[in-house]
Amino acid sequence: MFAEGTEAVHESAGWFLEHAWLIPVIPAVAFFLIIFFGKRMPRGGSEFGIASMLGALVLAAGTAFQWIDRVNSAGHGGEEGEHALGLVSGMGRAVAAASEEAPPHVDAVSKVWSWFSVGNLDVSIGSYIDGLAVTLLLLVAFISTLVQIYSTEYVRGDRRYTHFFASLTLFSAGMLTMVLAPNMVQFILGWEIMGLCSFMLIGHWWEELPNAKAALKAFFTVRVGDMGLLVGTGALLMLFGTLEIGEINNLAANFENGDKGMLMFAAIALFIACIGKSGQFPLHTWLPDAMAGPTPVSSLLHSSTMVVAGVFLVARLYPVFHVGLDINMLGQDVNLIAVIGGITVLIAAGLAFVQDDIKKVLAYSTVSQLGYMMMGLGVGAWTGAVFHIFTHAFFKCALFLCAGSIAHTGSHHSFDMKKDMGGLWRKMPVTFVVWIVSTAALMGIPFIGSGFFSKDEIIDSAKYNDYKIFWIVGIIGAGLTAAYMTRATYLTFFGKARGGAAHFVHGDAHHDDEAHDEGHAVAFAQEHADLDHEIDSHAHAAHDAHGHDDHHAPVHHGKPLPFAPTDSAWQITVPLIILGVLAVIAGYLNAPALGIHWFEHMTHSSIGAGSAMVVPPPPKFTWAAAAPGLLLIAVGIGLSFFLSKAVFGDAKSPFKGLTQRVAPLRWGHKFLVNKYYLDHLYENVIVRFVAYPLSKAAYWVNQHVLDGTVNQVGLAGKRTGQFVYKYIDQGLVDGVVNGSGTTARGAGGQLQPVQSGKVGMYGTLLFGAAAVAALILVLVNS
Amino acid sequence: MLSLLAQVADFKAPHVDYHALAPEIVMAVGLCAVLLVDLFVPDHKRWITGTLTGFVLIGAFIPVATLAVVGDDMRALFDGRYIVDEFALALKGLFLLSAYVVVLMSSNEMEEGHYYQGEYYVLLLSSVLGMVMMASSRDLISVFVALEFLSIPAYMMAAWRKRDSKSNEAGVKYYLLGVFASAVLLYGMSLMYGLASSTRLTDVGQALTLEGDKVGMQVLAIVFVIVGFAFKVSAVPFHTWAPDTYQGAPTPVTAFLSVASKAAGFTGLLAMVYLAFPMAHDVYQPFMWVLAALTMTVGNLLALKQTNIVRMLAYSSVSQGGFILMPLAVAGTGEAAGPALKAVVVYLLIYAATNLGAFAVVIAVARKTRSGEISSFGGLFNYAPGLAVMMTIFLASLAGIPPLGGWYAKFGAFRAVVEAGGGWGYTIAIVGAINAVIATAYYITVMREMWMKPAPDGDETPVRVPSPIVVAIALCGIGTMVMGVLPGAVARFGDLADLTFAFGG
């Protein structure tokens, strides 16, 4: 039934490389095991999930090792290096800065079976292993494993514990399927499975309307982008007559005299899918809402899976985008990918400043970092972008898990930094350390954080590849990142303990239940997203009515609320520590600053090269080039810390602050005013120069224009639907039909008087008709 | 005077083929027998007349059958003025069987209504005899005589419920308009005779060439003759009598009129079209086209409005008449002549079975509900599922839904007009197709009553259907279904194409 694929398979490619297709199969099987047997297992099916992820991880590791072997042996062989020659003999841009030697070209290991063939289209299924795929495989398997372990504690006692693990496992399976995909069909398969699982996971606590709506929004927004994926795939098929990714890349890289417009169209269409999936401007609005899901889900979604799928697609089909969008062509100072990525970097970073919800800060941070990756791909820094996927996964996952850890045992299940956090660094040391390390990585602090190496390469490439605008965007973004992360760090870990962190529950406003808080947080963002407002009160009423006794509070069933903030159980801390360590060291796999180009070496062949495609090699690292960025980072940290301390240190206690200042008020109004003015000045400095013009406006635009647009589009769609239905369908089209019936009956009525029942009338009719007929026919015929 | 005598002396009795005439003879004898029996049986045994009539009809059918089996060529009698061929036999069979079903339907009606049974059957038989003669007539005189023979008893039967003013009205309207139409027809025939100097249809056909200096007269003759038959087949605008008469007449009579009488009208029309007008198609075809289109459309539109089931069926039969006319509107000569003739005959056969069945169900239901309103059919499916299903079958067949007979009838008609082709052919086909849909609307109204509405008075006691009516319904039902599923297998009527030649055309 299955025909062995014809793709060239190196005779000794290695067992793992050839059996990489098992990697997604294992979690997929586990998914069904969990669905069918999970409830009966002692640990509710989580053991299947974790075991499968471990299995996948082992296989992925094996694959990675064999891939490394393969690259190394190819490097020694040397004869394959000539494939990459075109790379060096480029257009003269930045060639001088090229690293010592061109890495060898290594063929991907492809193992495919015919899935189905229809018409003249053959679709295969299997695995397509190269450096890029290996990177993501390892990453996904690894992060998924950790997140699953973390989740065993985090969602313990949840009423849909088993479902949760099933979804997580399927989610990973989907991502792995996509990563391995040898052709576009399998790619879409994995892509959409992820979309489905994100829907299930974000809406995990679907009893709350906002969660359900967030899930809907996530799926729907991504689906809007998917339109591009379908259309773009169609265009690729038309252009190249195949859907095999390897062939497409080859043909695109050597695209000489085909329909260039169509290729550009395909690239744009595909990129729209990436915009939706990777939360790029202007379709990023679903991402913060998606925080409605349980924190491990946010962590998984935002680090290694789902959102990087879009970036992965661009990286995977890089020749299509590179050629289609004229990246690295002389005279092309901007291109769509870079522009979208750049805009995303800035607006998301700006937005991160005004968030109170720690997860939302991280969410916008993710958006911003994804913007970096896109921008990197847009300026030709393929390696930097892919490496940024790699490093970002570790530290972002760590950050989210930290946030979860804080909420779990630190802040009384709240994510509100202003209300429920502060001063936690003493009480949650492990979390704190991991957070600090990961934040450093995110900020791009040299040597402490892995983010430095990857981000810096993107920024440098922008500069050396003559994309000056994006170089500026990059360093400003780096500064902003540093600043908002400092603010978040300060709010969370420093200053006075507030609210939940101080073990103070705000009366009735707070239910003892994480989901509810998350729900409220999301509800804010969702205010405009309601397709139908009328249902809200209804749903809430129903919710209140049925009480909380059987609710899904993650912890309450398991153990009593801890008395004071403290680090969580080992299931949470161990993954945190591992991730924290990796957040530091992962960067050293490719540290141009230290002359390490190992990662580039391993993945280089995945970029693709050909007569129509010349990607400049990464520039040589110089501290001078990195200096502006580092300077801005430092400024960002310093300024932000200073301002945060000033603003939040006092301003968060307006009552106390006021009473303290009420007495001086009697003596010197002016002094108070000044003091007060100072507070506001700080606020206003930030707000005016950073937050207000940029963030507030962006947020406003975001909420009212973009989000509003999304919702308005939804509403408009619904209204159009109603209009079409009411007036056109039921009125016109149907009306014509019904009308014709009425007409027929009416005509019958009109005819009835003829049938008067009078014989004389009948006779007249009889003879009259005959006479008329005779007259006409006689006239006609004579 | 001498010469006249000399002619008498030369007179030789014509050769009479008694086998060919056997059906007519059997009927004539039977007619007398029924009349006599009626005189001598006591009142409470008058049902014997009905039974006897049935036997007479079957007896007359036997020679029809034997002729069909034996005869592979046509038998011309009386100098070609009376011809027995397959066409004639098919229609004779149709008339006899229809009449038999009508007898089955009538027996209880007549018996329980205390009508003059003997006379009724005698009239029925004579009318059928007229029809049987019509099928063979190939001469103006015999056509006319047959037409009157079948009509005059029918006038009386329509008025059979003497004390019911509606029945009287039905009879009088039918009579007056019928006679008037006959008179017009006769005038046309007289002109034809003047043109052809012969009453034989084939001779007339030679004369009506639409050439020479008497074109106006020819046209007038053709139009008047067609009008006469159009009245008989109740084509619009000569249909006005039909609804009133159908509604007023006793239901079995209505069934008889709407099926047998109409078929007889078409028989005469066919004879005229194929033998007398073949060269005048420029005149009769446009006329027929207009008639067909009008008949289908007006009949349908008026039927939509009806609330009385019989009146609805009356208009329905008007519109069905339009479908039967349709092939004649474009055919009659050339390639399409054969299919058109076939289509008409097959249509008549299938229509007879279906329509009679529908009337039989109406009679059966009316025995319980005592109402002719469509709404009285409400809930029939609940208390008399058999009747409801049969009625559904008949109505669906009338609507032309496969696999019931009606579809094949319509198919044949459409095929004939499409085969004739040309703008006129396709246009009438489209008109017909649209009308087929409109027709469905009112048939389905009845189905809806039966299946989906509750009984109007809530009375759901089962209907007791007398066995003759059961037999009638069963015969019609089987006929309808068999002709739908295996239309090709219905005896030899499939080969009617040869008939065109049998006419000598």
Next chain:
Amino acid sequence: MLVNQFLILGAVLFCIGVYGVLARKNAVMVLMSIELILNSVNINLLAFDLMNGGLEGSVFALYIIGIAAAEVGVGLAMVLLIYRNKKSIALDELSEMKG
């Protein structure tokens, strides 16, 4: 020619008959008008016979006369029936069924 005058006579009779049928409300008058039409037909037939020297027209006319008698017999019987039920033979009153 003589025949034409017969034919014209026939036509005139026909028209008078038709007018009678259409205009008269009295059933008996209508019957008589129909007789007029039938007789116009007879005149036509005989005239054609005269013209063509055949006999068929005459035979036809004989049939028509016979059948007309039968028709009128039936017709009068019906008129009688109506008269019994309605005490009127005005045709306009026969419009119980319509539409």
Next chain:
Amino acid sequence: MDHAQNWLLSLGTFLPLAGVLVMLFIPKKNEEEAKLVGLVTAVATLAVGIYTLTQFDYDAAGVLQFAVKDQMWIEPIGATYTIGLDGISLPLYFLSMVITVLVMIYSWNHIPSPGNAKAFFILMLVLQTGMAGTFIAQDLILFFVFFEVVLLPMYFMIGVWGGENRQYASLKFFLYTMFGSALMLVAFIALYIVTKNNSADPAAANFSFQWFMENSDLVSKNTGLWIFGGMFVGFAVKVPMFPFHTWLPDAHTQAPTQGSVILAAILLKLGTYGFVRIAIPFLPEAAKTWAPIIGVLAVVGIIYGALGCLAQTDMKRLIAFSSVAHMGFVMLGISTLTPLGINAAMFGMVAHGLITGMLFFLAGSVKERYHTLEIKRLSGILIQMPRLGWILGFCAMASLGLPGLAGFWGEFPAILAAWNPAGALVDNGHETLYQVLTVISALGTVLAAAYLLWLYQRTAFGTPAAEFAGGGHGHGHDDHGGDDHGSDIHDVNSFEWAAWTPLLIAIVLFGVVPSLMFDVMDPAVQLITDHFVAGK
């Protein structure tokens, strides 16, 4: 192979009628017996179908198998009794049998008001014959007859056992379809006459498909356009394509669950099947001209159906409108005239049958439990009936075209195919039009996600409305019985499981292994599309 087991198809098609005959003699009050006979007949028919599956020669899926040929049926008009099964017919033929059995199982304790199981089962069996017959008919007249046979049973099914507005809906259904088939019949006859008159050997003319396939070049372009137009109306009404679709929402909404399922699963396919089997191969020249029109209408239908869905407040009506959109994809696939597109369309038909059929089952069960399908009033199905809720979610996902489930293989290849319409269409300069259509149809997938998820979020998520809160799971006061609406609410019962499981499995199976169907259909489809390669 030609005449091997040529009784098999006749048996499979007419066996249900034998069951009907038996059932006629069962008194109306013996419901159990009637149901048993009906079910046994359907199962026996399915067994014949399974046997057919096993005997089918999959390597020769392009040729007719189990064929009865050269058998005259109505000699005078040249109608033959030609039947046969090839790769295009097989899936639909078998699907019709499966659906009938499943619907009967479901009906076992779900006979809708006003009862009368005997009549209900008889109608289903008659429907089964009509549906199966349509797919095996290889003669235009035979096809037409079977095509029409399904009309009346469905009319009664809607009209007698339907919802409040059933009479209007059923009448509309009936008249619409009649209108289409009347024109279709005229077109059939015209095609026959034209080929016959233009043929060198008119005596050989008959109505078998083979005759028309062999003589498709005898029809002049202009005539062909008109004839195609007639067929187009007939089939388009059945599909239904915009703007002939307005009967569908009414019919679906008012039909009993079983009726909706059969309607969605099989009856709509008669139209699309007609396009693939009859209109396009018999009139290839006309098809080239009509294809863009079909494509445009299909895409309009996709968008229009989706917009219609968004406006609905009734769950069943929403599903009904979604059929318009889905059949739009099928028609889009057909309009490309490529092997890929037509294969996609064929796949889409089966997938839509499975998925939408399943959705209608679910709607029926929801209605039975809540006595309403108002989306506003429903919520929290997942809490009260978790299993049913998950199945609903599964089907919604399948319906919106999630890869890995059957629905995807109808939509995605259709979109791919629309990018690359047949060479003949490209020659005629329609390439750009088709590309625009592709983009718009892709928008349709987004809207599909919107309305289905919206439906799902509204009905399944959240907490149950107070009026229904009495029953179901997870509330700690399950058993108070009570007199509120909620007391009917229980999760999926065993009959429902029995009826649904095969569909659910099939949705996954065909989603994962689409080659199961593509391999069967492809050879037959290739034959049809030979006419449309570039330059021809």
